[in-house]
Amino acid sequence: MAVIRDPLRGRERPAAPSHTDDQIIERLLEVGAESTVALTGAGMSTASGIPDYRGPDASPRSPMTYQAFLAGPLQRSRYWARSWVGWDRIEWAEPNDGHRALAALRLAGTITQNVDGLDRLAGVRDIVELHGRLDRVLCLTCRRTYSRQWLQEELTALNPDFLDRIDVDPREIEVAPDGDAELEQTRDFRVRDCPQCDGLLKPDVVFFGETVDTRVVERARDLVEAADALVVLGSSLAVMSGLRFVRAAAKLGALVVIDTDGPTRGDDLADMRSLSRTADFLTAWERAVRDSE
Ligand SMILES: [Zn+2]
Known part of the structure; x- marks a missing residue:
């Protein structure tokens, strides 16, 4: 069972992109959307006006x-x-281009750490709302x-x-x-x-210090275990409840892509790393899927 802990601040190394977005998207096209699962975090919603806990403008705070x-x-x-x-x-707050592209991609599933419901509002299906x-x-x-x-x-x-x-x-x-x-x-x-x-x-x-419901964790784990690729979008993976799925995907030999505009705790596990804004990355990926059809 996963316990949410306070984000660890100031322990990261600087991040660097490992490939261009075109190279990453090419690889994701090879895997196919139907075998790919997304893990989304606060960076997905900043373009909708909801600030990130850890973005450049975030002030230190102690959540309840x-x-x-x-x-x-x-x-x-x-x-x-x-x-x-x-x-x-x-x-x-309304869904942004990133949420809409994610919905249009029709991935095998999306695990979200966000509680704002914007993925769901945009029409993302097969979604696991990890933190409620x-x-x-x-x-x-x-x-x-x-x-x-x-x-x-x-x-x-x-x-x-x-x-x-x-x-x-x-x-x-x-x-x-x-x-x-x-x-x-x-x-x-x-x-x-x-x-x-x-x-x-x-x-x-799910508050900090609270346990994620076991059934919810199992649904998310099932998605990851069936996937050939896991794409992290806009998450620093500061809490274990998200990081564990990246570890599971890496252990199973799935392709691990991280697109987050700063360092993450999963950087060592990523096969491919982008620092692009999630909306830019997702719209380019969705366009490439459409062009390839
Ligand atoms: Zn009651």
Whole structure:
């Protein structure tokens, strides 16, 4: 079982491309889309306006851990206040050319570490959302799920004066890929419990310190074990839950391609390495597939 840990910062060596994108795409055409699996990360969504945890503009931050979320009402107020402020940024984000090209490629499967749902919205099929999805909330007691948008409206009704009280403009607040806004005054924020059983509501995403559901891991592993190529797109592979699939693919002798615009923890395992923007790489790859048909 995979435990999500905090990203390791500042331990990477500089990355360098090993081949041109044309050379990599030629190799991927030989393998074929039907035998290729993608593993996507935050770099896929930066062109949709969702910042990367580790990109050049990212500020150091400490994401909420599962243990902290459960620890008490102050921590939950903090989580939901920040999520409430950050939600619009996630809700309004739209898939970019990279997501659309990925959908058009019709790969054997896509494992995403993103919780923004943009791959799914773009029509990517056979997708495993490894870290869950932000557009849903889950009751920790009765396990019912609710839409995040419903909760947003409930939180807005419960906290009508909150923004006036903290005196900040939500448009000027930095928001992380998990919708967490940089906000400190969260003490008085009122949270909503499960309407059915008064249990704690949690976003249906895997927090740092939390275990990825075994069935989800198995679905992802099945995809990787059946594939002849694994293409990492926009991920620094900072968390083990993603890196393990790259290790598995390399061990099985599959072609491992990494396209991420900075160093990754999987660089030693990559057969081919590109630093291109994911949207550029994916649109070129998708065009090449169409031209070859
Ligand atoms: Zn419940």
